[in-house]
Amino acid sequence: MWDYTDKVKEHFLNPRNVGDIADADAVGEVGSLACGDALKLFIKLDDNKERIVDAKFQTFGCGSAIASSSALTEMIKGKTLDEALGVTNQEIADFLGGLPEEKMHCSVMGQEALEVAIAKYRGGPLPVHHDHGHDQEQEGEIVCKCFGLTDGFLKKVIAQNRLHTAEQVTHFTKAGGACGGCIPKIKELIAEVLGEQKQDAPKRPEKLTNLRKMQLIQEVLENEIRPQLWSDGGDLELIDIAGATVQIAFRKACAGCASSGYTAKFVEQKLRDLVSDDIVVEEVQQ
Amino acid sequence: MKEIYLDNNATTKVDEAVFEEMRPYFCELYGNPSSMHFFGGQVQKKVDEARSRVAALLGADPSEIIFTACGTESDNTAIRSAIEVFPNRRHIITTRVEHPAVLTLCRNLTKHGYRVTELNVDGAGRLDLDELRKVVDEDTAIVSIMYANNETGVVFPIEEIGQIVKEKGALFHTDAVQAVGKIPLNMASSTIDMLALSGHKLHAPKGIGALYLRKGVPFRPFMVGGHQEKSRRAGTEATSSVIALGKACELAGQHLDDENTRVKGMRDRLERELMAIIPASRINGGGAERLPNTLSIAFEFVEGEAILLLLSEKGICASSGSACTSGSLEPSHVLRAMGVPFTCAHGSIRFSLSRFTTDEEINAVIKELPPIIQRLREISPFGRELLKKQ
Ligand code: FES
Numbered sequence: 001m002w003d004y005t006d007k008v009k010e011h012f013l014n015p016r017n018v019g020d021i022a023d024a025d026a027v028g029e030v031g032s033l034a035c036g037d038a039l040k041l042f043i044k045l046d047d048n049k050e051r052i053v054d055a056k057f058q059t060f061g062c063g064s065a066i067a068s069s070s071a072l073t074e075m076i077k078g079k080t081l082d083e084a085l086g087v088t089n090q091e092i093a094d095f096l097g098g099l100p101e102e103k104m105h106c107s108v109m110g111q112e113a114l115e116v117a118i119a120k121y122r123g124g125p126l127p128v129h130h131d132h133g134h135d136q137e138q139e140g141e142i143v144c145k146c147f148g149l150t151d152g153f154l155k156k157v158i159a160q161n162r163l164h165t166a167e168q169v170t171h172f173t174k175a176g177g178a179c180g181g182c183i184p185k186i187k188e189l190i191a192e193v194l195g196e197q198k199q200d201a202p203k204r205p206e207k208l209t210n211l212r213k214m215q216l217i218q219e220v221l222e223n224e225i226r227p228q229l230w231s232d233g234g235d236l237e238l239i240d241i242a243g244a245t246v247q248i249a250f251r252k253a254c255a256g257c258a259s260s261g262y263t264a265k266f267v268e269q270k271l272r273d274l275v276s277d278d279i280v281v282e283e284v285q286q
Numbered sequence: 287m288k289e290i291y292l293d294n295n296a297t298t299k300v301d302e303a304v305f306e307e308m309r310p311y312f313c314e315l316y317g318n319p320s321s322m323h324f325f326g327g328q329v330q331k332k333v334d335e336a337r338s339r340v341a342a343l344l345g346a347d348p349s350e351i352i353f354t355a356c357g358t359e360s361d362n363t364a365i366r367s368a369i370e371v372f373p374n375r376r377h378i379i380t381t382r383v384e385h386p387a388v389l390t391l392c393r394n395l396t397k398h399g400y401r402v403t404e405l406n407v408d409g410a411g412r413l414d415l416d417e418l419r420k421v422v423d424e425d426t427a428i429v430s431i432m433y434a435n436n437e438t439g440v441v442f443p444i445e446e447i448g449q450i451v452k453e454k455g456a457l458f459h460t461d462a463v464q465a466v467g468k469i470p471l472n473m474a475s476s477t478i479d480m481l482a483l484s485g486h487k488l489h490a491p492k493g494i495g496a497l498y499l500r501k502g503v504p505f506r507p508f509m510v511g512g513h514q515e516k517s518r519r520a521g522t523e524a525t526s527s528v529i530a531l532g533k534a535c536e537l538a539g540q541h542l543d544d545e546n547t548r549v550k551g552m553r554d555r556l557e558r559e560l561m562a563i564i565p566a567s568r569i570n571g572g573g574a575e576r577l578p579n580t581l582s583i584a585f586e587f588v589e590g591e592a593i594l595l596l597l598s599e600k601g602i603c604a605s606s607g608s609a610c611t612s613g614s615l616e617p618s619h620v621l622r623a624m625g626v627p628f629t630c631a632h633g634s635i636r637f638s639l640s641r642f643t644t645d646e647e648i649n650a651v652i653k654e655l656p657p658i659i660q661r662l663r664e665i666s667p668f669g670r671e672l673l674k675k676q
Pocket residue numbers: 143144145146147175176177178179180181182183
């Protein structure tokens with residue numbers, strides 16, 4: 001049984017805003033019966049067509065899909081369309097006090113439906129998420145055939161949620177969750193996004209003494225990296241720092257994980273972004 | 287809230303009588319059955335008795351019973367043994383609807399150069415024996431086919447299968463974890479070479495299983511070490527659990543009739559009433575011979591986990607063939623292999639009864655489930671369409 005928060009349970013047992021709006025200004029539909037979840041979202045705007053005054057939903061899906069839909073409708077009421085578009089799937093999950101990682105795709109579905117609804121209302125090109133949206137223009141290349149997900153969509157979710165393993169991408173988008181044929185491509189996308197993130201890397205100290213550098217490396221490992229690995233049931237241990245070379249050993253789920261190479265690359269990228277460009281991460285068996 | 291436990295294909299409660307039987311073997315009679323002294327000897331006697339009890343339920347000889355830790359170990363032992371005794375045969379046959387204990391092992395073996403054929407099933411979950419006839423050949427080391435499916439309860443024609451297998455000289459193993467204790471078995475007149483069973487599916491504790499190994503069938507142990515179990519499974523026996531399994535098998539034998547009359551009657555009533563009240567529902571495996579205790583029923587346009595959560599709010603424990611409960615994203619491999627349409631597969635629920643199930647519990651499900659399905663259909667965009675049409 002999933003470990004759902006009380007807020008998730010509450011919104012599942014007593015979902016808010018179920019139903020339809022007969023004269024809705026915008027309707028967004030994503031998902032399908034085959035996928036196992038689907039969401040139809042109705043939005044009503046005020047007289048000035050500025051703010052969302054009402055939102056209703058219909059969802060076919062599991063407990064967290066229903067709870068996420070309920071949360072989404074609550075969150076967007078009173079917002080302008082642009083403000084609503086700014087709602088991320090992470091915020092939907094946070095509103096519910098968190099979702100199990102395996103269920104994050106439910107929150108992504110809410111965000112998708114909203115994007116589709118608003119795009120339809122505004123008459124712009126429809127965002128492509130799933131290929132079963134029939135009337136949608138195909139844009140980008142389909143990476144996951146089983147769930148019809150494009151590279152553009154996957155890259156967005158990877159970047160927004162700072163995902164670094166293919167398994168996480170599956171939890172957030174379902175891509176890779178059926179035949180698994182797209183997993184190598186997903187890994188490439190992760191590496192690509194990590195590379196792009198490097199270019200607009202956050203500011204970091206200019207000059208570092210050796211001592212400061214070592215301290216910083218340890219801080220980044222403790223505060224930024226290990227918590228991310230824990231959430232996957234993994235961990236790492238700092239073995240040694242020699243100049244710019246950082247030796248780490250993977251522990252728990254990361255040890256012996258087939259994609260630990262990607263994880264090492266992720267660690268290296270993080271350290272380069274936040275500490276210094278010349279850092280090389282070496283995985284050692286210890 | 288009193289719990290209504292209808293998930294007995296997942297695991298069962300330990301029968302109080304079974305527990306009483308094993309209790310003294312922890313703190314009082316804790317001897318090692320392999321010891322030479324009287325203290326171990328009295329445990330050995332009890333282990334022998336357990337072996338006879340398990341054998342009796344299977345219609346086997348006690349010497350044909352090897353105690354293991356679980357059904358999975360028994361399955362692994364059987365299949366690995368077969369490929370070792372036939373080093374020149376590189377083909378394994380199983381089915382697409384097997385339990386992971388067999389399926390995962392077979393799929394792993396393909397990485398070691400084995401050819402694995404997974405037989406298909408039809409929409410009712412039945413095997414096509416002609417397909418088996420076509421693929422079994424002189425290269426086949428072992429055919430491993432479950433006796434009854436854990437999700438749908440569909441029972442395979444094991445003896446007919448065994449005949450076909452024997453003609454090619456391959457070994458025949460069956461994972462009978464769901465069948466033992468629910469339907470009568472008789473190894474004396476059977477074509478089965480090896481059979482796996484698990485204690486916790488028949489009111490013994492978790493962590494004990496057995497492998498039936500027909501006399502004369504060549505064998506290589508999976509666990510090696512000491513001489514326990516006539517060197518066929520090393521490691522000190524989990525004596526208290528072994529004793530519990532023996533008692534559980536004895537009781538299962540006594541309740542076989544009850545299982546096939548009263549328990550089956552309750553299952554049939556549950557099935558009938560739910561089908562009558564809830565539109566757009568269907569029985570998975572409905573057209574096939576099934577275990578007396580299992581009901582897999584699909585409700586269109588709603589998702590299984592949501593149903594389970596709402597049932598759980600009412601104290602009712604069942605299981606789902608939906609992907610969402612397991613963290614994987616597709617419906618169960620069994621329902622997919624049967625070609626159950628996606629509209630139904632995601633909304634499949636399994637109720638599995640036991641001899642402890644009561645009429646009142648069945649009544650509670652018949653009362654609580656229909657409004658749950660109605661409610662979820664009102665939330666579902668597809669369900670709403672359906673409700674509108676009615
Ligand atoms: S192509 Fe992505 S899971 Fe099959």
